[in-house]
Structure formats: C-alpha cells, structure tokens
Amino acid sequence: MHEERFDVVVIGGGHNGTTIAAYLAKSGLSVCVLEERPECGGGQENAEPKPGFRIDPHATYLYGGAAPGFEQLELWKYGFRMVHYQSMAGVVTQDGVAANLGGRWNRDVGLESLRTYTGGDPQAAESLFFDNLGNEGQKALLRSLFWTPPIPSEYDIEPKDLPWWKVFRELIPDLWTDRLVDMSFMDFLDEFIPFEPLRCFEAFAAWYCGAHPAWDGMLLPSLGGALLVGYSSGSPRGGMHTYAHAIIRCAMANGARIITNASVGEIIVKNGRAVGVKLDDQASFPEKTIWADKAVISAVDVKQTFLKLMPKSHMDPSFVQNIKDVSLKGGSLFVLSVICRELPKYHGRQDAFPDEVYPSCVAAPADNMEFFYTQTRDAYSYKKAPELTPQHLTMMVCTHDVYDNTRCPDGYHILSPIYLEVPPPQYDVTGPEGINRHKEEITKAALNLLKDLAPNMDGANIVDVFLNTPYDSEFRNAGMSGGNWYGARQSDDQWFDMRPIAELGRYKTPIDSLYLCNHTSHPGGLCLMAVPYNLMHVLIEDQVVEPKNWWYPSPWYMPSQDAAVQA
Ligand SMILES: Cc1cc2nc3c(=O)[nH]c(=O)nc-3n(C[C@H](O)[C@H](O)[C@H](O)COP(=O)(O)OP(=O)(O)OC[C@H]3O[C@@H](n4cnc5c(N)ncnc54)[C@H](O)[C@@H]3O)c2cc1C
Numbered sequence: 001m002h003e004e005r006f007d008v009v010v011i012g013g014g015h016n017g018t019t020i021a022a023y024l025a026k027s028g029l030s031v032c033v034l035e036e037r038p039e040c041g042g043g044q045e046n047a048e049p050k051p052g053f054r055i056d057p058h059a060t061y062l063y064g065g066a067a068p069g070f071e072q073l074e075l076w077k078y079g080f081r082m083v084h085y086q087s088m089a090g091v092v093t094q095d096g097v098a099a100n101l102g103g104r105w106n107r108d109v110g111l112e113s114l115r116t117y118t119g120g121d122p123q124a125a126e127s128l129f130f131d132n133l134g135n136e137g138q139k140a141l142l143r144s145l146f147w148t149p150p151i152p153s154e155y156d157i158e159p160k161d162l163p164w165w166k167v168f169r170e171l172i173p174d175l176w177t178d179r180l181v182d183m184s185f186m187d188f189l190d191e192f193i194p195f196e197p198l199r200c201f202e203a204f205a206a207w208y209c210g211a212h213p214a215w216d217g218m219l220l221p222s223l224g225g226a227l228l229v230g231y232s233s234g235s236p237r238g239g240m241h242t243y244a245h246a247i248i249r250c251a252m253a254n255g256a257r258i259i260t261n262a263s264v265g266e267i268i269v270k271n272g273r274a275v276g277v278k279l280d281d282q283a284s285f286p287e288k289t290i291w292a293d294k295a296v297i298s299a300v301d302v303k304q305t306f307l308k309l310m311p312k313s314h315m316d317p318s319f320v321q322n323i324k325d326v327s328l329k330g331g332s333l334f335v336l337s338v339i340c341r342e343l344p345k346y347h348g349r350q351d352a353f354p355d356e357v358y359p360s361c362v363a364a365p366a367d368n369m370e371f372f373y374t375q376t377r378d379a380y381s382y383k384k385a386p387e388l389t390p391q392h393l394t395m396m397v398c399t400h401d402v403y404d405n406t407r408c409p410d411g412y413h414i415l416s417p418i419y420l421e422v423p424p425p426q427y428d429v430t431g432p433e434g435i436n437r438h439k440e441e442i443t444k445a446a447l448n449l450l451k452d453l454a455p456n457m458d459g460a461n462i463v464d465v466f467l468n469t470p471y472d473s474e475f476r477n478a479g480m481s482g483g484n485w486y487g488a489r490q491s492d493d494q495w496f497d498m499r500p501i502a503e504l505g506r507y508k509t510p511i512d513s514l515y516l517c518n519h520t521s522h523p524g525g526l527c528l529m530a531v532p533y534n535l536m537h538v539l540i541e542d543q544v545v546e547p548k549n550w551w552y553p554s555p556w557y558m559p560s561q562d563a564a565v566q567a
Pocket residue numbers: 011012013014015016017034035036037040041042043044057058059060061062063262263264265299300304333335473477478479480483484485486487517518519520524525526527528
C-alpha cells in the first residue's frame with residue numbers, strides 16, 4: 001500500500017506552522033504542512049473588498065523586525081520587502097493636540113513634537129531611555145524577551161538576573177535600580193514620561209502587543225511589547241499576506257510539501273509517541289494517513305490539539321481538565337476599514353502630520369490615561385459593548401498606504417485597520433452576540449468621533465466602510481478565536497514557561513514527539529517567527545533536527561537540565 005511518510009508533519013499552515021516548516025526544511029528534514037483552509041497564512045491575510053483596495057482583516061503591522069528568522073530563512077530571497085515608515089505613530093486629543101511621535105527611521109519628528117508639547121528638553125524623558133538603549137540594545141532586549149525559549153522551571157533565578165534585566169542593566173546601568181523589577185509599565189510611564197497623551201499611547205501599544213501595562217513585575221515584557229512596534233516601524237510591502245508568501249516560498253524551496261484543504265482530524269499515537277495524523281474524510285489529499293518519523297508539530301491552538309485531535313485515552317484526566325480550563329478569550333478586536341479620498345486632517349495643528357511623515361498609526365483620541373483605563377475596563381471588567389462617548393472609543397487608526405502604494409489606487413487612501421479593543425464575545429455579559437448587535441452603532445459613533453477629531457472625514461470624503469467584528473474574524477479563520485489577536489486570555493499567569501500551562505511551557509507535551517507551535521504558546525500572539533525559533537532550540541535539544549551553519553541560538557537560551565546533563 002502507498003504510504004505518505006515524512007520526518008515531520010505540521011498541523012496548520014498559519015504563521016507559526018509555515019515558519020517552523022521553513023526552519024526544518026532548511027535544516028534538511030522532509031516536512032509536510034497540512035492546512036484545512038484553501039490557503040495558508042492563517043491570521044496573515046489581506047482582503048480586497050473592492051478591486052484594488054487591500055485591507056488587513058487581522059494582522060497589520062510587522063512587529064518582528066528583530067527576528068533572527070529574517071536572516072536565517074533569508075526571506076528577502078523569497079520576495080519579502082519591508083516598507084519602512086517615516087513616522088510610526090501619532091496621538092491626537094479632543095482639545096487639539098496632534099503629536100507626531102516618529103519612529104525608528106525618523107527620531108527627529110518625535111523629538112520635535114515632544115519639544116512642542118512638553119516645552120522642555122526632549123532628551124530628558126523617553127529619549128533618556130531610548131537613546132541609551134539604541135537600536136542594537138533594543139534588538140538585544142527584544143530578543144531576550146521574545147526570541148528566547150522560556151527558562152525551564154528547574155532553574156532558580158533571581159528576577160534581576162533574568163536575561164532581559166541583564167541586558168537592561170548592562171546597557172543602561174545608570175537607570176537601573178532594584179525597584180524596577182517590581183514595577184508595572186504604568187508605574188514606569190508615570191515616572192519617566194511627562195507627556196500624558198504619549199503615556200496613553202504607550203499604554204495602548206503595550207496592551208495591543210503583549211503584556212498588559214498594569215501588571216506588576218512585568219515592566220520589561222510590557223515595554224518590550226511597545227518597543228516591538230517602534231523597532232520595526234513598518235510593514236511588509238503589499239500587506240501581511242506577502243510575508244506569509246515569503247515564508248511559504250522559503251519552506252517549499254527547501255523541499256517542504258504544503259497541502260491545503262487538508263483538515264487534520266486526529267493525531268495518531270502509538271506507545272505514548274505521536275507517529276502521524278489522520279486527515280478528515282473530506283480532505284483534498286487522497287492518502288488519509290500521513291506518518292511522521294521524527295515529530296508531529298501542532299501549529300493549531302492548544303485546546304484543539306488536546307480536546308479535538310488527541311484521543312482521550314492517551315491523556316491523564318487531570319491534564320485534560322487543565323486544558324479545558326485554559327481560556328483563549330482575550331484581546332478581541334473590532335476592526336474597521338475606511339476608504340477615503342483624503343487622509344484625516346486632525347483639528348488643532350493641521351500641519352503636524354505632513355504627508356511625508358504622516359504617522360501610520362494614530363491613537364485617537366488619547367487625551368489622558370483615563371481613556372486607556374476606560375477601554376480596559378469595558379473590555380475586561382464590564383465586558384460589554386463600549387458606551388458611545390469619546391472616552392470609551394479610543395481608536396488606533398492605521399494608514400499604510402501613505403508609504404505603500406500597493407494598498408490602493410492613486411487618488412484614494414485607505415484607513416485599515418482602525419482597531420478598537422472590545423470584550424471577547426463569549427465573555428460579553430449581554431451574550432456572545434453583544435458586539436454584533438451593536439456593530440452599526442459602534443461604527444457610526446467611531447466615524448462621528450473621527451469626524452470631530454478630523455473635520456474632513458465627512459460624507460464627501462468617505463467612499464466606503466468595511467468592518468469585521470470579533471466573531472467575523474473567527475468566522476474567517478477559526479484560529480482567531482473570538483477575534484483574539486493574542487491567542488489566549490490576557491493574563492500574567494500565562495507568560496513564559498506558564499503559557500499556556502506549566503506542563504506545556506516549553507512547546508513539549510506529555511506525548512513523546514508531539515510539540516506545540518501556535519500563538520497559544522510563549523510569547524503569544526503576533527507574527528514574530530518567535531514561537532518557531534524558540535521551538536527549534538527544543539527540537540535540537542531533543543535531537544529531532546540538526547540545523548546547518550546558518551543557525552544561531554539565542555545567547556540567553558537555557559537548555560532543560562536533562563539535556564544539559566546529556567550534553
Ligand atoms: C484582529 C487581529 C489583529 C491582529 N494584528 C496583528 C498585527 O498587527 N501584527 C501581528 O503580527 N499580529 C497580529 N495579530 C495576531 C496574529 O494574526 C496571530 O498571532 C497569528 O496569525 C497567529 O499565528 P498562528 O500560526 O499561531 O495561528 P493561525 O494564524 O490561526 O494559524 C493556524 C492555522 O491552522 C489552521 N487549522 C486549524 N485547525 C486545523 C486542522 N484541524 N487541520 C489543519 N489546519 C488547521 C487554520 O486554518 C490556520 O491557518 C492580529 C490578530 C487579529 C485577530
């Protein structure tokens with residue numbers, strides 16, 4: 001009988017599944033990726049709701065500029081091009097502040113705004129930190145946080161000796177004090193950033209990129225989230241799906257087989273070891289059983305992996321209960337896209353955002369921290385559709401087309417996406433359809449607010465509006481549970497080796513040869529190539545793969561002590 005047999009089978013062809021396939025194929029293994037949808041890429045999608053207008057229904061910014069994957073997988077050879085933005089961010093307030101915050105490729109813009117609004121020495125506040133850290137320092141800090149496998153629990157390390165604090169202390173010894181270790185990012189913002197709209201923006205940026213800024217003891221993971229945005233300051237030319245294409249091409253050029261319309265129904269386990277998968281009956285591939293000689297990698301979420309694909313008989317009931325207790329609900333986004341003829345001209349200082357340095361993401365309105373607290377409260381405490389007043393509706397208004405002419409035809413602009421954090425549908429106290437029921441009113445209020453802040457955003461300027469609610473995102477892609485960019489409930493007990501639960505903290509599972517590679521593992525949501533890079537360390541440790549000389553590990557990597565003894 002004909003058999004399909006590979007070294008490694010990857011379940012799911014989203015960002016993390018295709019990236020690990022590229023890493024393993026480039027290392028010389030035979031790899032097969034099985035994707036249930038007709039196309040790979042998962043949350044890295046672009047859609048064209050009107051011919052010529054490309055919107056981002058899910059992921060929009062490339063936060064992974066510091067990823068080793070760009071060098072290691074040589075994505076530029078496979079068509080990847082980054083568009084660098086002259087200004088990454090701006091903030092506007094109801095009373096006419098319009099501050100252009102610049103970004104990595106143009107610091108002057110941001111410093112000038114700070115000088116205007118704080119009236120003081122712009123070097124004194126945030127630049128004290130950022131100038132000292134510099135680009136190489138930021139990269140080192142980001143890699144220590146995101147591109148390093150979680151430290152195994154056997155190691156007993158003082159918080160100040162954790163890799164990110166070591167990097168910080170070495171780079172900015174003058175700023176270091178013990179008390180930073182217990183701080184939250186909010187404490188830090190209060191102490192070091194005097195300009196309140198900037199504080200508000202940074203808090204939103206951290207919330208949208210990882211650790212919530214209110215978590216005590218998580219200053220650097222939160223700051224790291226905000227730094228991811230500033231360090232990359234751009235997006236792939238043509239949108240996030242082109243990034244997926246480059247990764248997929250790299251995997252295929254190195255021999256990986258990628259099969260779409262191939263939904264996996266079961267992971268096959270023999271003698272406690274994952275040895276292959278069974279495809280669903282309706283899958284496009286004729287051979288319904290595919291064997292994996294070295295490993296099965298689940299690049300779908302942890303709940304599906306163990307509650308749907310894994311036969312119960314192979315798992316301890318208490319482990320199954322722990323998986324049932326994991327929540328994937330958090331970070332749900334309400335996503336608007338607006339086609340218009342003119343960019344928003346924000347009131348107050350209309351000259352603050354000239355076209356050549358127009359901020360690609362504007363927080364509007366971000367008057368003070370209360371705006372940030374209100375939205376967090378609506379989403380996570382009150383858990384219902386926001387009130388339709390400005391304080392509840394701070395939006396992130398993104399405009400990639402200013403720097404990327406592939407996004408829409410000349411004579412138009414496209415504000416896509418405009419994000420608003422809302423409660424996960426399944427936690428909505430008014431029922432899971434809560435946001436869907438209010439979507440027209442929320443859209444109307446958001447557009448009215450935009451018009452108040454930028455009077456040219458009126459009916460004559462707006463050509464079309466598209467929207468996807470959290471449920472729409474889930475419908476497009478079942479992996480985006482509840483339209484959740486983060487992959488799991490946002491909680492400080494699901495970080496590092498505790499994500500998604502302690503037993504699974506290092507991408508390994510109780511089933512031999514079964515590994516996890518989805519954004520439900522550390523470091524979580526975003527297309528950073530971080531989960532696969534980190535998993536590579538563990539696969540090398542387990543002798544599944546032996547990469548070639550292009551590979552370099554994280555300098556802060558700590559092997560599990562078993563592996564250290566073997567070595
Ligand atoms: C609204 C929104 C905004 C976001 N903004 C950003 C952003 O600006 N920047 C950023 O970097 N990230 C952003 N993200 C997050 C990012 O999209 C995700 O973190 C990332 O796509 C997760 O990748 P993944 O491979 O882990 O999962 P997924 O992309 O969900 O991939 C899983 C894949 O597995 C497939 N699959 C599922 N079940 C099966 C099965 N049984 N058999 C075979 N295949 C299966 C799915 O179809 C899917 O293709 C955003 C997400 C959302 C929802």
